[in-house]
Amino acid sequence: MNTKRYDLISGLFWLLCSALIIIGSLHLPVGTVGNPGPGFVPLFVGILLSTISLAILIYSFLQGSSEGRVFWRDKKQWPKVVTTVLMILIYTIAFPYLGFFVSTLFLMFFLFKAIGGINWKASLAGAILTSSCFYLVFKVWLKVQFPGGPLGM
């Protein structure tokens, strides 16, 4: 993919966003210029954004030759990025049910072992150590209201 393609994709994305913003703000009371309502500024922003995204699109067409560039810097590494995002999402959704300590233990072990590539003994030790430390500091000392889960911790 060359840089021209990148601009084309992002320009189209912003154009779509601006359309959604404009539609959304028209559902709100826009008011008048002399007495602007809640939809006034979002509508204004949406219109400006659509203009800018068109300009980005036109500019990407005007660009002559452009350099090629790969999307993933390292083909072997990209699954790590995707898995990490999925893991922290699952963690966030699961921890109200499993409780802070248990879910953090799982997350840390997984990140150390699968993403960081540390051997499993060290990963386990590291996971126990970090989740205990975070539990003591944030839940016991700073009294952050984490959900306890079935174990109550």
Next chain:
Amino acid sequence: MDLLHNIGLGFSSALEPGHLFFCFLGVLVGTLVGVLPGLGPAAAISLLLPATFYLDPTSAIIMLAGIYYGAMYGGSTTSILVNIPGEAASVVTCLDGYQMARQGRAGPALGISAFGSFIGGTLSVLGLMILAPPLAKFAIQFGPPEYFALIFCGLSILIYLAKGSVLKAIAMALIGLFLGTIGSDFITGQLRFTFGNLTLMDGIGLVPVVMGLFGIAEVLENLEQTLQRDVFMTSYSGLLPNRKDWKVSIGPISRGSILGFFLGILPGGGAVISSFASYAVEKRLSKHPELFGKGAIEGVAGPETANNAATGGAFIPLLTLGLPCNAVMALVLGALLIHGVQPGPLLMKQNPDLFWGVVASMYIGNAMLLVLNLPLIGLWVKILKVPYSILFPLILLFCIIGAYSLNNNYEEVIIMILFGVFGYLMRKFDYEAAPLVFALVLSPLIENALRQSLLMSHGSFGIFFIRPISLFFMIIGIALFLLPLFSFIKRSLMRKSQGIKKITN
């Protein structure tokens, strides 16, 4: 004599044991995140923001400010020893700093950057003390049209200074403005773009966005590449620069202080831009420009002074106008608001102990950093050797807990993760995060100012051009938007005429 009285008040507040402790903690954490590549002051401050709920506002701001200027010190250490800038503001320090290290002069390089940072930092605090009171007095006259024009001008400076495409920077600023309108409308209470979601009703918080864009996105980017960290082990026993080093550095240090301070006031990465500007200035003024990039001490002294001087300047718009000029200041603004302190022209009158206490703590913090940095360099180098596979799970966990503990709401963690992915993709598509963050923070302010101005003028945009102060800011703002356009047209015209010449030849 008012100034002297206030300085006295500031020092008596900053020297209280509690405040001293948080100042120390701030500069220590700041140096640490400055040393660690992939964790900047913005991410560190967002992580610690929830913890400041438990402190009094003065301690909280003293600590957050300490992180900010502390990171500027720490960033230079890694640039010099490892050729990895710990901080964006220390990128240029790599050029000559690392070369000096390779020539066995790591000590003087580290020494001069610490002394330069100290001098630049303290001089800029002095500038802050002298400039802030008259500016705040001036700003009291500002009404909605002036605020609108000022923010518009700030946004255009930020967009003008953006590294990449101007169009992309404008797009980012517009997205930030839009995100800022999500939640309930402050005049009518009407809900906007919330889709019935309770979290969105309060609006999109700054902290989840900043942590996502700077913390999570950075981790994801680093996971993709294996970081090379060969620490250049050299003896850095003689940390003190010799007389000759001082002689050539004194000019860059004094110029860097002034340059950094004034560039720091401008919106957008003040510290980053001032370090680059200082390097360029020193190279141009030097009698031996050919030595730059080969270990010239001026190339270390100037930028390192400038990036620290910029931190003092950056506080001016926040403390006098209530306008943050970069992501870090936006977070400090957030911290002030959480404690019910409204920054702006009245801050100095209403909370003199906070204002002068924070400013005085910056003097003390700079002195602490000088003492802290020189003997502890060995420790920082050891920390650099901690492998990333151990570091990144901890950074992620800190971000998650930070976003959660703001309101004990896991939906804010999800918002943070989404912005992390968004920020990661933005980096791939060459978009910058700074205009988005700046616009997100200022969105309610600029919307309020715009709507009130239009109410005042019964719908005429002329109100921004008939009042002298707002006219002044509008002219600068519009000129900055037009400049890139003109240069673009000029370039394409030149290309065309060259093309015609080629054809006719």
